[in-house]
Amino acid sequence: MTTSRRITYREAVRQALREALASDERVFLMGEDVGAYGGAYACSLGLVDEFGTERVRNTPLAESGFTGAGIGAALGGMRPIVEIMTVNFALLALDQIVNTAATLRHMSGGQVSVPLVIRMATGAGRQLAAQHSHSLENWFAHVPGIRVVSPSTIPDARGMLKSALADPDPVIIMEHAMLYNEEGELEDAEDHAVDLDRAAVRRPGEQATIVTYSAGVKKALEAAGRLADEGISAEVIDLRSLRPLDDETVMASVRRTHRAVIVDEGWRTGSLAAEVATRIHEQAFYDLDAPVERVCTAEVPIPYPRHLEQAALPQPEGIVAAVKRTLRR
Amino acid sequence: MTTSRRITYREAVRQALREALASDERVFLMGEDVGAYGGAYACSLGLVDEFGTERVRNTPLAESGFTGAGIGAALGGMRPIVEIMTVNFALLALDQIVNTAATLRHMSGGQVSVPLVIRMATGAGRQLAAQHSHSLENWFAHVPGIRVVSPSTIPDARGMLKSALADPDPVIIMEHAMLYNEEGELEDAEDHAVDLDRAAVRRPGEQATIVTYSAGVKKALEAAGRLADEGISAEVIDLRSLRPLDDETVMASVRRTHRAVIVDEGWRTGSLAAEVATRIHEQAFYDLDAPVERVCTAEVPIPYPRHLEQAALPQPEGIVAAVKRTLRR
């Protein structure tokens, strides 16, 4: 019999960290304030007491240095989980991620793998303004040699870490900061590893496909609910994996619904939404009854005041309107 | 009467630098080895003798530090030209570019402008392998608050710098390393500032539109030539500005030709090509006779040997084939 508990996304991440640390001696967590402070978003709160300062390792403020050290430790046989507080500070570590982690296997002719997991919080919505609200998922999704995933549910928040640690290559886990307080059910007995290669249909529907990920899923589900009230049946797909993309699941849906809307918190120009839209056009052009719509973030550094921040971000209203446009309603 | 001279792209960049330094005291060039060495690609060779070490300023190897200093100097009333040797090393300066240069105006509520120009070499083709061959144009094109341009011709190599310096906001000039030795005509008497907002039709055509930029232009023109030999008339558009994008020029063409192929040296997934393709689908869907095609770089860190590197990059053959696919030939 499987039992289930109601926990938060944050607790699910913490449980995954605890399970990983408990089950594999090679695993350690490293990052700014992951120790006594418990991490910027409290994901690792308490773990240093359980596992000690060697395995829950506070780092100095040195994103490039400790990310690179994570790469080296992975080469040396460890299974490091590097926590970069947020994607905004990950900008300081991109050289190590793109020039080293992503290339080592290839430029050594396949001699090494880099079994490194990097977790980071991402996204806007907490009124943290222009330097603390980036959504740069597409930057990472652009880079061969790394895998990028984004958990939107409680089971994924737990399961993706396990799967990422089992992956021989660098995996970036992008956790949306707005999700940490979300609550949901977690089944205790399930083998919680998840298939990192597959997108998931979060709500089935017939007339349009909404493709999204991360915090977008909740908004898309809300939009789908409202559309249902108006008699429109929309399917919601959660990409889950941002690199590689699961074209199969997306195309199967679009070939059925003939309409697609991509919801992406990235700035519109150069967004992951553009990639998904392009793939749909490339692979299902003749199945489409309307051009693919995008609902993205406005092209503005995220402003501080709530009304402006919310106006900049994708919202259910915008998603509803976009679906209706594809239906010419 | 205007006279014209045959010079290289490198010489055109150098001439632009010289003209800028000579005409505006606030302008200075700063970067690794821009002095005696003349810059990694010899663009500034000799300029330190003309303008001295204060205005042609060698920096230590500290991409983040000197890029940030450029931002500060721009705030302080100078017109700095920061040279980052290549985009590969610009990964070390992204925090300053994205978190500071691109946000300062917005997060100060419009109190400041950052009249900074950053030049960098980009691209593959010289067998420099995985850490020296990136094409990350779409990363920059994704970011509100900066302008991104990419000169593909001799006049643009010269003129874009002047226009960039006249722009009140940060401008990134991405110069493809394979272009520096290209030769072309430069008219001496023209006012060489160029309109940074507009794409350019490099070859008019009727049956398909090839949209590209930077080193892709030469390949596209070669492809168009071969297509012409087979009786197919393809238009070649050079985007020139990667942010903002000139939709008007692109759409006007596609509405006429009904077919489009995007050629982009970025890795296919998450590429600028996806953005351009998506915009065409969004704005000209019902004018299209075929889905937009992309010719991009294979999803692999660039390998060293010539045959593999060339196989990874967009080539005229691939462009020809893509155009033919849009024509179902």
Place this chain on the structure above:
Amino acid sequence: MTAPADRRVHLTHAHAVDLLSRMTRIRRFEEACAEHYSAGRIRGFLHLYIGEEANAVGVCQALTEEDAIVATYREHGHALARGLPMGEVMAEMFGKAAGCSRGRGGSMHIFSVRHRFYGGNAIVAGGLPLAAGLALADRMQGRRRVTACFFGEGAAAEGEFHETMNLSALWKLPVLFVCENNLYAMGTALEISESNTDIAAHAAVFGMPAETVDGMDVVAVEAAARRAADAIRGGEGPRFLELRTYRFRAHSMFDPDLYREKAEVEAWKTHGPIVRFTEWATATGLIHAGDVETIEAEVAEEVAAAVAFADAAPFEPVEDLLKDVTTPREVAR
């Protein structure tokens, strides 16, 4: 706490009242911020400066209007010490259009170009290269200005810190680096983040004169800052001050403050910059009990007015969302 002649500080009654008044303004302003944060009027991150007021106040004494300041996300104190109107700063925290950054920045991005106050930079160490660049512009344009750059000891671990120390020392840039060493970077104590906790040494190794000062002593800070600013204005290149200080509040309003002992915090509070200066200045007869009362009354009024101003100010219309991403062309020409 003493005030010897060589400190270049003229401790008149007026000056003492001024120092105390400036520190008190910051303290009471931030207490009000904490209140309005709890009430939901201020959102996002709020980093209080309480306990560290002597740093900003002391250093700003050494600056002229021509000089520039670059600060961090913990910058309300610096903004007020610099002379930004309290109402504009409070309105900024409230996200109102009347805010100094038109509400776009919030607590972490206080800007005021007319005060040459260049933020409000929320990336740790991110402001350092900026300060070097402002100073470079001054040097290249032959202006004898100082750029004061404030940051925490946590920033010293970042690569950008070292890159900026080198650039500034190498090019003799007129920067006054002010490291406010409050012993913690969020929950990370200095000794677990630096192999050598002597922050001044990390500047000195670049050949930059560096001094460590008691940041709880506003007079000592002012004196050190005056010496340093004089040297910088004299063309001697950058100077570095490490101010030993402590924050009395949590890192931000999100921080449950679990990583340090209550007793440690309380011990520091007993020699806080305001209480210490007040006691000393009263004991030496430099100021009187009445001065303190007057200051508190004036400050209370100023804070109340600032809150009222911020409260009454309108939000920016949502139609303006895309404003100020780039510079309008008319402005540029």
Place this chain on the structure above:
Amino acid sequence: MTAPADRRVHLTHAHAVDLLSRMTRIRRFEEACAEHYSAGRIRGFLHLYIGEEANAVGVCQALTEEDAIVATYREHGHALARGLPMGEVMAEMFGKAAGCSRGRGGSMHIFSVRHRFYGGNAIVAGGLPLAAGLALADRMQGRRRVTACFFGEGAAAEGEFHETMNLSALWKLPVLFVCENNLYAMGTALEISESNTDIAAHAAVFGMPAETVDGMDVVAVEAAARRAADAIRGGEGPRFLELRTYRFRAHSMFDPDLYREKAEVEAWKTHGPIVRFTEWATATGLIHAGDVETIEAEVAEEVAAAVAFADAAPFEPVEDLLKDVTTPREVAR
């Protein structure tokens, strides 16, 4: 050049011949590289180590098979000193599938995991955190290994250098940092890129024992490396060596070498590591003229064989383009 007892170097005839032979192998190998570059068989960037051979050879004497090496784009010397087969290295430069990195890396990305040779890293200072991480893995797994990390003095200006010094000293990681100070980073002389040109001081400030050694004296390098490696293996944490050296050739084959005086280069050449050691060892009778001849003949043969091997080896088929971007699932399990 002398060899006192405390240097921990046993200068027998065999050892002297070995040192000379190793330096000569690198020299002649790279001369061949330059030739084949001109002939178009080697492409991309080619950074020659000529003049600096004593560093890699000396340091590698102090390493065991268990130890690891992290190097830069100027790493042929380190690879050969580490014992990588010359043919595999040459084949790599030729871009052949028989190359140590299967031809994917070229001159800048020599890798050989069976020699614990972790590149071949072409981002200046990019290899330093990697080395710290390898050492961290050793420490966490209780292995008494050393990771030797080579880099140029230009890297000391990069933020990553300082971040890594701090991490390594703070966590007492078993890394031997070897800064090969050849006075130039491309065309930038050290004195215009560091305000304090004493590179060892930039490590010492983190509390890391740092020593400056004559990098033209292979025995001195070996001795210093042995001392440092012993200390590291003894659990004393990281050590730093600054080796004063000089490159005789241009930065890369693209560099017209306009930034330094011919006379300066020539002066350094007269006390190059090979000529100096040969003269000294011959003068002291440690080796004989015949030894040198034998070495040169053997090396010439080895180089010729390496070239022949590289030349004959096939290119990888273009169909394999997408190989080794990620790890095949079968391998992973």
